[in-house]
Amino acid sequence: MNVPLDATALASAQEEPFVHPALFYRGSDEYLAGCLSFVREGLAAGEPVAVAVPGPNLALLRAELGGDAERVRMLDMTRAGRNPGRIIPGVLRAFADAHPDGHVRIIGEPIWAGRSEVEYPACAQHEALINLAFTGRDVTILCPYDVGALSPEVLADAEVTHPVVVDGDGRWRDSPAYDPDRVINGYNRPLPPPPDHAAQITGDVNTLGAARRWARAHADAAGLDEQRIVDVELVVTELLANSIRHGGGAATLRAWTDGGALVCEVTDRGHLSDPLAGRRPAPSGQAGGRGLLLVHHLSDLVRVHTTPDATTIRVYLHP
Structure with missing residues (x-):
């Protein structure tokens, strides 16, 4: 009733x-x-x-x-x-x-x-x-x-x-x-494949600085202002650091533009088993646990596809 x-x-x-x-x-x-x-x-x-x-x-x-x-x-x-x-x-x-x-x-x-x-x-x-x-x-x-x-x-x-x-x-x-x-x-579905022209590099613990510079260059080429370029650097660095800690030690990074947005994607061999990862406020005084939270905060859209063998996180950042 x-x-x-x-x-x-x-x-x-x-x-x-x-x-x-x-x-x-x-x-x-x-x-x-x-x-x-x-x-x-x-x-x-x-x-x-x-x-x-x-x-x-x-x-x-x-x-x-x-x-x-x-x-x-x-x-x-x-x-x-x-x-x-x-x-x-x-x-x-x-x-x-x-x-x-x-x-x-x-x-x-x-x-x-x-x-x-x-x-x-x-x-x-x-x-x-x-x-x-x-x-x-x-x-x-x-x-x-x-x-x-x-x-x-x-x-x-x-x-x-x-x-x-x-x-x-x-x-x-x-x-x-x-x-x-x-x-x-x-809705945990494979994401559409990146375009053929997407830039690609491999990142690991030895190439964090290079990955940051790579992200900056693509953000600049996409026409983002300085603040958004810094946001892109932070997002890519956090995603790669997360892959190093939890995704097998290395990741494939890709970047391209789509409708005015810069799209960055990180794929590794980890499994994101917690669906609320990045969606819980980090308790005061907690060391770590803020990487994906920061990614969500800075990005205009975050899409995830995860399996027991691999995880892809794709982020969209508009000017």
Whole structure:
């Protein structure tokens, strides 16, 4: 039987305190109805509330909230979450960890009609990984999906990555398709091959400096400014260092441009067995464990394909 959405009631009705509903909306009226009720319930209860959605939707919510918008942490997801891999540590965990006492509410909309086919697999995996990252936490993360603009395949994936679906009338239902591992593993696919003109070198512990200079040269040739060139150097250095430590001691590095972005790829003989690697904030005082976190933070997109025999990490960096 359907009942009105109430995140607190839903959490109390199940043993797991983490609640992760998908909001299926059509048009601005349904969007505002679903999101505003969620935000206002939280504010009325004195709960910390954050909203991370694309800019136009953020403007809609801000206008409707009026003065209450000042009580909500509001982020443009097209910026904060351009790379889906940095949403968990940089948006969701950053807010939840800042409010460790009591229930926390977050609206996160990482998938919108403008997402490219290259980005989407990382977006879907992100939605699935939220369940692993927040199990046991007293947090509700509501994820809106525009049913009028997104494909049936995207909506079907949303039913797999969310245990609860909220329909446009504001009522929720359990999702029988819920199985986040299916999306995590299903989108762990071989990446499209690099173009024939991609530059390639082999890196190991003796060639870290040369690899850094190689990365700088390709970033400069791609027209990136000095700050982004430094970002590329750091990303390639961290990926190669990770391959040296965990991937058999050496890696193949490739670079090319794609639609204005510099694409860098590192392939080694390691296996990335932890799907949340690079998505957990590093505890204060911990030595190491920040390499992949930094890669996600600096990159505009990170795609991964891993098997027991090899791992490829491909990063996109825009000017």
